[in-house]
Amino acid sequence: MGKNKFAMIGNGFLASTIADAYCRGAMPEYELTAVFGIGDERSQQIAEKCSCKVAQTVDELLETKPDIVVEVASIEAVQEYVIKVLKHGIPFVALSIGAFVDAAFYEKAKQTALDHNTRIYFSSGAIGGFDVMQTIALIGGAQAELTLTREASTYRDTPVFSQEVLDSGEKGLLFEGTASEAIPLLPRMINIGVATSLATIGPDKTRIKIYGDPNMPNDDDVYIKVASDQASAEMKIYSKSSILVGWSVVSLLNNLVSPVYFY
Secondary structure, eight states: OOOEEEEEEOOSHHHHHHHHHHHTTSOTTEEEEEEEOSOHHHHHHHHHHHTOEEOSSHHHHHHTOOSEEEEOSOHHHHHHHHHHHHHTTOOEEESOGGGGGSHHHHHHHHHHHHHTTOOEEEOOTTTOOHHHHHHHHHHSSOEEEEEEEEEGGGGTTSTTOOHHHHHHTSOEEEEEEEHHHHHHHOTTTOHHHHHHHHHTTOTTTOEEEEEEETTSOSOEEEEEEEEOSSOEEEEEEEESSTHHHHHHHHHHHHHHTSSSOOO
């Protein structure tokens, strides 16, 4: 029996992380067939390292007949390509989960997956714990909240940036609201909030707090709490870089083909 084939949409740091894992033998049951992304040079580097095809379009990527497609690109990439991939009956792994904060788009994607007997997989990315969060939410009466703290200047050029917080030398609150309200303000930063909300009580009910800390290194500090009268879970996740995000895809893909599935 041959290896399972996967292809990647995206050719940046996360795609390179997965490619490095693949070349190190961390995905022994897989063969990388193609990479598609903006900028041929970065795609070519991955292709040469992994002996795969550089696709100029998603149609070319699909011609390599992958068993699963992994998105490590952007919200826009998910919005543009997920429906097409699902219509080919191919499962789709999404890292840019913020695309699904749009309820109509989310329902369309789910229905397309059902119609074509396939699935959308949400990788845990920089957080994890989807299993326990979803379980507590299913019990009923749950509340969910996520707090993200980053170095204050990393929010520059976003609507939540505060020069006052940056100059103060002290940690300050930059945003408080729902996941639905947060994603238009920080589409590149709040995928974790949308992921938490979709695993629990929905984007309109999940609370998000965003802090800036002038004294913090360029890392992510994430705190998640999901609680009901019957059970609760609190998770604190620290990531020195986004390497955890790329490796979460490796872990997911390995789980999908393993005789033992860690949920």
